[in-house]
Structures are given as structure tokens and as C-alpha cells.
Amino acid sequence: MPDNMNPNPLPPEIGTLDIPMALPFIIDELPLGIVAMDCERRVVLLNRSMEALTGFDRKDAKAIACRHIIRGDFCLGKCPVLGMSQGSGMVCVEGNIINRQRQKIPVRVTFTPIRDLRGHLIGFFETFEDIRMLGTMAGKTSEAYTFGQLVGRSPQMEQIYRFLPMIAQSNSSVLLTGETGTGKDLVAEAIHQESSRAKGPFIKVNCGALPATLLESELFGHQKGAFTGAVENKPGRFRLAHNGTLFLAEIGDLPLSLQVKLLTFLDDRVVHPLGSTKGFLCDVRVIAATHQDLELMVRKRTFREDLLFRLNVVRMQLPPLRDRRDDVQLLLDHFLQTFVSKFKKPIRGFSTNALRILLAYAYPGNVRELKNIVEYASNVCQVNQIQSEHLPAYLTHSLPSYRPANDAPQMIAAQHPATQEESPDGADSAAIERKIIIDAILKTQEDKKVELEWPAIERKMIIDAIVKAQGRRNKAATILGWSRSRLYRKMIQYGIEK
Amino acid sequence: MATKALICLYGNEVAPRFDLTREVLIAVIGDVGKVQEEKELVLPHASVEIICNMIITEGIKVVICGGIEEEYYQYLTWKNVTVLDSVIGNWHAVLQRLAQGRLQSGDILTEEGSKNT
Numbered sequence: 001m002p003d004n005m006n007p008n009p010l011p012p013e014i015g016t017l018d019i020p021m022a023l024p025f026i027i028d029e030l031p032l033g034i035v036a037m038d039c040e041r042r043v044v045l046l047n048r049s050m051e052a053l054t055g056f057d058r059k060d061a062k063a064i065a066c067r068h069i070i071r072g073d074f075c076l077g078k079c080p081v082l083g084m085s086q087g088s089g090m091v092c093v094e095g096n097i098i099n100r101q102r103q104k105i106p107v108r109v110t111f112t113p114i115r116d117l118r119g120h121l122i123g124f125f126e127t128f129e130d131i132r133m134l135g136t137m138a139g140k141t142s143e144a145y146t147f148g149q150l151v152g153r154s155p156q157m158e159q160i161y162r163f164l165p166m167i168a169q170s171n172s173s174v175l176l177t178g179e180t181g182t183g184k185d186l187v188a189e190a191i192h193q194e195s196s197r198a199k200g201p202f203i204k205v206n207c208g209a210l211p212a213t214l215l216e217s218e219l220f221g222h223q224k225g226a227f228t229g230a231v232e233n234k235p236g237r238f239r240l241a242h243n244g245t246l247f248l249a250e251i252g253d254l255p256l257s258l259q260v261k262l263l264t265f266l267d268d269r270v271v272h273p274l275g276s277t278k279g280f281l282c283d284v285r286v287i288a289a290t291h292q293d294l295e296l297m298v299r300k301r302t303f304r305e306d307l308l309f310r311l312n313v314v315r316m317q318l319p320p321l322r323d324r325r326d327d328v329q330l331l332l333d334h335f336l337q338t339f340v341s342k343f344k345k346p347i348r349g350f351s352t353n354a355l356r357i358l359l360a361y362a363y364p365g366n367v368r369e370l371k372n373i374v375e376y377a378s379n380v381c382q383v384n385q386i387q388s389e390h391l392p393a394y395l396t397h398s399l400p401s402y403r404p405a406n407d408a409p410q411m412i413a414a415q416h417p418a419t420q421e422e423s424p425d426g427a428d429s430a431a432i433e434r435k436i437i438i439d440a441i442l443k444t445q446e447d448k449k450v451e452l453e454w455p456a457i458e459r460k461m462i463i464d465a466i467v468k469a470q471g472r473r474n475k476a477a478t479i480l481g482w483s484r485s486r487l488y489r490k491m492i493q494y495g496i497e498k
Numbered sequence: 499m500a501t502k503a504l505i506c507l508y509g510n511e512v513a514p515r516f517d518l519t520r521e522v523l524i525a526v527i528g529d530v531g532k533v534q535e536e537k538e539l540v541l542p543h544a545s546v547e548i549i550c551n552m553i554i555t556e557g558i559k560v561v562i563c564g565g566i567e568e569e570y571y572q573y574l575t576w577k578n579v580t581v582l583d584s585v586i587g588n589w590h591a592v593l594q595r596l597a598q599g600r601l602q603s604g605d606i607l608t609e610e611g612s613k614n615t
Contacts (some may be wrong), residue, residue: 060606068586071514071565098515098565099586100604
């Protein structure tokens with residue numbers, strides 16, 4: 001509009017930010033987080049991606065100083081907007097924000113001044129890019145045996161690495177199963193980050209964390225007035241995850257009533273908020289995860305069979321750490337490196353004795369437990385090598401072993417020559433220490449003879465079955481009552497393949 | 499029994515981030531909901547670990563802040579400290595509401611009124 005036709009002429013220095021009616025709908029569809037602010041840095045508008053990134057609703061955020069909504073490390077003291085004079089252009093900075101879910105998210109932010117037709121500053125526009133994946137990639141470029149935040153080089157993990165990019169490229173629902181601490185969350189995030197939806201939001205909902213009534217509103221949203229206390233419209237997690245991925249953790253805890261609603265969504269991809277007559281067509285990829293046996297739950301009628309069929313399009317069983325013992329060493333080194341740089345400690349590695357205990361432990365809590373043990377040891381250790389006394393007490397009091405006979409000592413001797421060379425007592429004391437350790441392990445193995453005999457028995461059973469089946473593996477698997485894949489896995493495990 | 503509360507400050511407001519707090523207010527709230535004592539502390543270059551340590555050693559029972567990372571939230575909760583996070587507003591108003599026993603996580607206290615998200 002020409003200046004002479006404007007009924008409310010702008011003051012000479014500062015004007016008002018007038019958002020056209022259509023703008024909120026347009027920016028809602030963009031995959032970047034966007035915030036529009038007035039000259040006093042108060043929020044005028046948030047788009048849907050920004051709502052998902054910060055956890056704040058646009059109505060709550062309106063007219064609030066942006067630092068309280070964005071909560072970036074760049075907001076306090078050194079806000080880039082403060083330095084934007086009348087003539088300055090856009091500024092791009094990298095930093096981090098803390099959202100309402102208490103996550104610290106690395107972001108790349110572009111600050112752009114908004115000017116009226118006369119060039120007067122009327123507000124600011126900020127675009128936010130979630131760079132979690134970039135940060136992970138930058139830190140991991142030198143590391144092999146990783147995918148996203150997953151670490152491992154065992155055959156099982158290599159299979160997952162081969163499988164993940166293929167899954168990521170499709171749009172199918174994924175069901176992740178596996179024991180607690182096996183990395184279901186990380187796999188879900190890796191699938192999202194590798195997919196074409198990586199620029200869209202990744203929304204996680206723990207189905208076991210909320211009661212059924214709240215969970216329905218949380219997942220599907222509600223309309224103002226739908227129930228007592230519903231004073232505003234709420235979009236729901238499905239809608240927030242539009243063009244992105246919705247990760248439903250602990251799907252086994254989803255109440256039966258909501259299972260039906262999820263089933264309906266998976267069929268027609270339309271979300272019906274509570275109390276609304278209109279549906280919203282949602283383009284969301286669903287990844288579900290559970291540590292429970294869903295087939296058993298179906299038999300007990302606590303989980304709907306038809307929902308299982310719909311979720312079970314692509315199924316991934318994550319192996320427990322006891323099935324990928326080769327990765328224990330790698331994971332120990334990986335987490336030690338992580339915590340050493342985080343805590344800024346001069347720790348160079350594990351002592352032979354500490355390593356023996358760590359390699360022999362069963363890790364019922366899987367990778368999460370291993371990580372916690374390394375974190376504990378890194379905190380407690382005040383010297384340059386983690387000793388056995390720096391490990392949690394429950395590790396040193398009981399020593400459950402999973403190693404086949406003669407494996408652990410060789411492993412320690414072969415994989416850690418450097419650790420031994422670094423021993424302050426020299427080569428002789430290292431050799432004595434190694435002998436003591438081997439003796440200790442052999443003694444432990446004698447104590448647990450029954451437990452250790454099983455691998456030998458199982459190996460013999462496999463060989464007998466193969467001989468009986470005249471080398472035909474299918475038939476051998478039938479004789480053993482196993483699946484073919486289990487037989488192959490076991491053959492590789494016991495070195496029968498070669 | 500009197501309750502000791504800590505509010506992370508940024509000027510006259512509750513600080514947007516717990517980990518970047520450089521100033522805190524420690525208030526003692528009496529049984530009848532009256533603020534008995536207030537003192538402001540400046541913590542230049544204080545790391546988040548130092549702030550957590552101070553909260554424990556000072557016997558603080560309630561912490562009020564804006565954004566806080568999950569690990570510090572869990573740590574303080576584990577140490578029996580109530581953390582009211584995502585609170586936005588002038589610290590005087592926030593303290594009054596706390597003294598009245600009406601403050602919750604996510605409260606936004608603006609000049610126009612208050613809302614809980």
C-alpha cells in the first residue's frame with residue numbers, strides 16, 4: 001500500500017509488524033522452526049515446527065520475550081538481534097536451546113531483520129535448524145563401526161547397519177523390539193535422521209508415561225471445550241509430527257481404547273482430535289518400540305492383534321549385549337572416550353584387572369548399563385587408568401562369566417598390549433599380572449563349570465545334527481528344532497562355519 | 499517448617515536457563531506463606547555443577563527456573579529438591595505465588611495475568 005493511503009502512518013523510526021492472515025498457515029508447512037518477533041523481541045508468531053522444537057504452544061508464547069521461549073545459549077547477554085543496527089542484514093549463529101522436554105538441542109539460527117517499505121525496522125524473523133544429526137556425524141567421521149549414535153561391529157550390528165538405510169528410505173511403520181537398554185530409541189532416531197523426513201520433526205511419546213485419558217489428548221489433541229479444562233485447542237503429538245516421524249515408545253503399555261484409535265489412524269492417516277468433528281490428514285511415519293512380547297500380549301488379549309499386524313510391517317529385533325560380546329570392548333572404549341572428553345579427565349584406558357572384570361560381566365541392563373558403569377568409573381577415577389576399585393562394587397563382588405573357555409585371557413592379552421606396556425611396573429610385572437589373571441579366570445571357570453560347559457554341549461549338538469542331516473542345514477535346523485537363521489548364528493558363534 | 503527456595507534470576511525475571519544462571523535469589527518461606535528472608539547471590543562463572551552443589555549444601559527445597567536439562571532435573575529431584583521449571587515471569591510475582599503455594603511448572607506470569615501451559 002502506498003504511504004499516502006495508509007490510515008495509520010507508521011512512526012518515523014519503528015513501525016508495527018502486521019502479519020498477514022495467511023502467513024501462519026504458510027509457515028506451518030515449512031520444515032524449519034520459525035519465530036517472528038516485534039522490535040522489543042516479543043514473540044508474534046511461532047510455526048508448528050518451532051512448537052515441536054521448543055515444546056511451547058504458539059498461544060502461550062505470544063507476547064512473551066523470546067529468550068523465555070527459545071531459551072538459547074545465544075539469548076543471554078549476547079543476543080545477535082541486539083547488534084542488528086538499521087543497516088545490518090541477516091546473522092547466522094550456532095548454539096543450543098533447551099526445550100520444555102528438557103532436551104538440549106544444537107541448532108543453527110538465522111536472524112533476519114524485517115523492515116517496512118521505508119526501511120524502518122519493524123521486527124525480526126528467526127529460523128531454527130535442528131543440527132543434532134550434523135553434530136553426531138561431525139564427531140563420528142573418524143569412527144568406523146557406527147551408525148547415527150549406534151556403536152558396534154558384531155555381525156548382528158553389521159546386519160542392522162545394512163538394514164537401517166533401506167528401512168529409512170521407505171515410509172512403512174517400524175516395530176522395534178528388544179530388551180531394555182539395547183538402543184531402541186537410538187535406532188528410531190537414526191531411522192528418522194536417515195530418512196527423507198529428517199528435516200521434519202521427530203516426536204517421541206512414551207505410551208506408559210501418561211494415564212489413558214491424558215494420553216489420548218496428548219496424542220490426538222483436543223478441541224476447545226471438549227472436556228472440563230480444555231480451554232484451548234491442542235494440536236496433539238500426531239499433528240506436531242506432521243511431515244516427520246512419531247516414535248511411540250513402550251507401545252505395549254498403550255491402553256486398549258487408544259489401540260483402536262491408533263489402528264484407525266494407521267488405516268486412514270487422519271487424526272480426529274477429541275471433541276472435533278473435522279479430521280486432519282497427517283503425513284506421519286510411525287515407529288513403535290517395546291521390550292514386551294507383543295505376541296504373548298495378543299494371546300493374553302492385552303494387545304490387539306490387528307494393531308500388531310499393522311505395526312509389524314518392518315520388524316527389527318535388537319540383540320542384547322550378551323549376544324554380541326565382541327562389541328563390549330568397543331563400547332567400553334567408545335564410552336570411556338566420550339566421558340573422558342566430557343569430564344575433562346586424563347584417563348587413558350582400563351587396567352588389565354578392570355578390563356577382565358568388565359569383559360566377564362553379563363550386562364543384564366545391556367548397553368545402558370555398560371554406559372553407566374563407564375560413567376561411574378570415569379567419575380570416580382582420579383588417576384590416569386581405571387582400576388578395578390573404580391568400578392561399581394556389585395561388579396567386583398560377583399563375576400558372572402559369559403566367555404567360552406580360554407577366550408577371555410586371550411582377548412585381554414591380544415587386544416590390550418598397550419595397556420600392559422603402560423603398566424608402571426614394567427614388562428615383568430605385566431606378565432606376572434597376566435598369569436595371575438589367567439589363573440583367576442580359570443578358577444572362576446571351574447567354579448562355574450556347569451554354566452561354562454553349555455557352549456561346548458551346544459556346539460556338539462549342532463555338529464551332530466549337521467552330520468545326521470548329511471550337511472543339509474535346513475534339515476539340521478529341523479532336527480534341532482531351531483530356525484535356519486538361529487542355526488547360522490550359532491554356527492558363526494562357535495566357528496563351525498569355517 | 500520454613501522452606502528454602504532458590505529462584506534463578508535474569509534481571510527482574512526468572513532466568514530462561516538454569517545452566518546459564520549468574521544470579522540467584524534464595525528466599526525462606528515461613529509456615530503461613532510469608533517470605534521471611536530474601537538474599538541475592540551473584541555467581542560469576544559458576545558452572546551448573548557448582549550451582550547444583552550449592553543447592554544441596556544450602557538445603558534448598560524448591561528450585562524455580564526456566565529451561566533445565568533432564569540430567570540436572572533428575573539429579574535435583576533425586577536429592578529431594580522440587581524443581582519448578584519452565585516458569586516465566588517477574589521474580590517478585592513468582593515468589594509471591596510460591597509463598598501462596600500456587601506455583602507450578604510451566605506457569606507464565608505476565609502483567610496481563612497468569613496461565614499454566
